[in-house]
Amino acid sequence: MSDTSKIEIRSLRKSFGDNEVLKNINLEVPKGGVVALIGPSGSGKSTLLRCINLLVVPDGGSVRVGDTSFSFGDGARLPDVRTLATFRATTGMVFQHFNLFPHMTTLQNVMEGPVTVRRMAKADAEKLARAQLAKVGLAEKADQYPATLSGGQKQRVAIARALAMEPDVMLFDEATSALDPELVGEVLAVIQQLASEGMTMVIVTHEIAFAREVADRLIFMRDGVVVEEGPSRQVIDHPQEAATRAFLSHFHRAGALPPANATS
């Protein structure tokens, strides 16, 4: 076990029925590290992310975040609901579809974790929540309901809600995939700021240019295995594996016409 790593995943396995989604995955993220997970849909990257905070319970292997570790598989007892809840409180997660609580205002959304989970006094929680909303640039939206916000604003509130738990680790599950193109930038800017502040993050994304810019390391997954892994610029600019090259070719010329083939 490395002393410096914040997240450590060993020989992780997960199947849904007959479908083996994760096959012997290993992953290590140092404190303050930013790892991007890319790959085609169905590659298992979202499942891997959800195994880190145990929203999906693995079939085998081990998961460690900070000082807390769990082993899964034969003979290992599943953690009880309270242990799981305490563990998840130390990791923040941001979802593709925001999953804001529609019956609460923006401020109440951000206060919910501190009040219900951390048992913080309402006044303290409100101060914390307002600070987090200000951080994502939405201080003036505190009293509005999520339904009145744009997609980009919703996702920034969702980030503030996760940050209000003061987590050690942030997990992003395709946080910009459901957004209109012109709203992607404002969310990426918040994530980038977190990276520069030294937050440990694992980011599942289709924004290759963003991954190249912000992530230290990049992992390309396909069919439940890690195909290629390395410093993000190196993997994106000089992919070693044919499968990685094939996948990245969809992005490299984004916006440009496909190269003209030989006339025939």
Added chain:
Amino acid sequence: MYQWDFGILWSYRWLFLNGLGVTVGFTVVIVLLGLVFGLFGAFGSLSRFKAVRMLALTFIEAFRCTPILVQLIWFYYALPILAGVEMTPITASALALSLYGGSFYSEIIRGGIISIDKGQSEAGAALGMTPVQSMRRIVLPQAIKRMIPALMNQSIIQFKNTSLVSVLAVPDLVYQSQVAAHDSYRPLETYTAVAVAYAAILIPLTILVRRGEKRLAVGE
């Protein structure tokens, strides 16, 4: 041509009021008790444990799929013989109607809970909530809003179902009007007045429910 004479009912006014009081009071009891059974049925049918689910579903289907009149008679006449449980007509009919209503409430409550997007409870879990906390803080407040119109409708049906307890000689509005009709030889006036009394209570309620539905639809 029949000569209507509603004036004759005036002398039975205390009888009617007495019956109406029993009907309304009975409804309050079976709605509240029914909601309790409904909550148990709903959470039972959503349980992680198969045995609990099967038990809840058996309860729901047994009461949902048999006629309430048969249940009333069965609770009063069959239970004393089979289980040796002697019950007053009021207890027997309160129990039967509550369980019957509870089976329908169960389905309404269960439907409301599972209609909430799974992402909501996932977001709660990701914040570190236990399943109970996320049910209480996140899922139920949203689900209850969706359940209310259906729960109100079912309660209106329950109000009318209380008329059946007259077969067990519980002195509700229908039972008392039978007494009045026999005494006055004026069944037409009596039962017309009874029908008007039920409608006079329920029509304002249905208008309230419809208004509530609209208001909730706007909030979605």
